[in-house]
Amino acid sequence: MATLDHVRHSLDKSAINRAVDLLTQAKKIAFFGLGSSAAVAHDAMNKFFRFNVPVVYSDDIVLQRMSCMNCSDGDVVVLISHTGRTKNLVELAQLARENDAMVIALTSAGTPLAREATLAITLDVPEDTDIYMPMVSRLAQLTVIDVLATGFTLRRGAKFRDNLKRVKEALKESRFDKQLLNLSDDR
Numbered sequence: 001m002a003t004l005d006h007v008r009h010s011l012d013k014s015a016i017n018r019a020v021d022l023l024t025q026a027k028k029i030a031f032f033g034l035g036s037s038a039a040v041a042h043d044a045m046n047k048f049f050r051f052n053v054p055v056v057y058s059d060d061i062v063l064q065r066m067s068c069m070n071c072s073d074g075d076v077v078v079l080i081s082h083t084g085r086t087k088n089l090v091e092l093a094q095l096a097r098e099n100d101a102m103v104i105a106l107t108s109a110g111t112p113l114a115r116e117a118t119l120a121i122t123l124d125v126p127e128d129t130d131i132y133m134p135m136v137s138r139l140a141q142l143t144v145i146d147v148l149a150t151g152f153t154l155r156r157g158a159k160f161r162d163n164l165k166r167v168k169e170a171l172k173e174s175r176f177d178k179q180l181l182n183l184s185d186d187r
Helices: 002-010 015-025 036-051 061-069 087-098 113-118 136-156 158-172
Strands: 028-033 055-057 076-082 102-107 119-122
Touching: 002 119, 002 136, 002 158, 015 076, 015 102, 015 136, 028 036, 028 061, 036 055, 036 076, 036 136, 036 158, 055 087, 061 102, 061 136, 076 087, 087 113, 102 113, 102 136, 113 119
Parallel strands: 028 055, 028 076, 076 102, 102 119
Antiparallel strands: none
16 A cells, blocks of 8 residues: 555656646557556456547557558557567557657656657656566556546546536446345445
């Protein structure tokens, strides 16, 4: 918890605002990560898919490369990597930028990925993922994705929030009514 609190206080608010600007203006958004960061990218896709903007996600590096090759002006590629040293992701950043996309990196400061991105949101989490399985870094990444999604929703305004309500209502039909099942409200 102390590490997440440290991340909260050290997060660059102007980078978050700039990222929200880029995302709300995007024609298409792609979320990519590898390893544990792929799960975070998948979560981001699930959130942004509801926002009525084309969203791309894949954990397959070949599909990621093809997506970056097909980028154009107005597209945003979000690359997620705690270490920022994954060669494939750095190459994706280069490829996306060569095709006029904006690249947002959720990564550690001073890394090759941070340097290659159009905008880096740096998360300096003291966690050695070369030895241990990522935990705190993944939670920090998920939290930033939630902040970006919330910022996106707020920036789009009341009419956009009405659309989100319609999506939520449409999803209700896919669930059993909890009152009929005698479930409490916290489930």
